[in-house]
């Protein structure tokens with residue numbers, strides 16, 4: 001998928017300077033980031049509505065529109081696809097799966113950091129039987145405390 005997105009991103013960059021009368025991408029660049037953001041939000045809502053209504057094919061089509069509008073906004077914001085892949089890899093290394101740090105883990109790590117003697121983290125992580133949320137939280141805390149040691 002990342003190859004397709006990277007090809008699309010390059011095509012969007014190339015289309016930026018085309019004639020807005022014939023290129024939708026050039027027209028989006030001409031109208032600026034607020035129009036791009038509006039289109040991206042509209043596409044996201046269309047994906048949500050089609051998914052809730054079980055329209056799988058429509059979800060596929062609208063998701064392609066969503067990704068197109070996302071790459072346009074990335075280009076306008078100076079974000080490259082590889083910047084996003086790097087962030088996803090960082091999260092995968094930290095949490096084992098590419099997702100944001102659970103809010104509760106952030107709160108817990110702040111609470112632990114504020115106590116005088118930080119509680120020692122378990123030497124070994126709980127067996128895989130623990131719920132993913134628990135495993136992620138401990139891994140996340142370990143990740144944050146490791147960062148703090150630098």
Ligand SMILES: N=c1c2ncn([C@@H]3O[C@H](COP(=O)(O)OP(=O)(O)OP(=O)(O)O)[C@@H](O)[C@H]3O)c2ncn1[C@@H]1O[C@H](COP(=O)(O)O)[C@@H](O)[C@H]1O
Nearest residue numbers: 008011012015018022023024025026039042064065068069
């Ligand atoms: N991948 C896409 C792409 N995906 C979706 N779209 C456009 O995004 C629209 C989907 O958004 P909407 O549902 O809002 O469509 P719409 O309601 O007709 O649009 P508006 O009335 O809101 O303007 C589609 O109708 C397409 O016109 C795309 N337009 C261009 N590309 C690629 O972008 C590159 C540059 O193309 P041009 O913009 O044509 O130069 C090329 O590689 C294209 O393949």
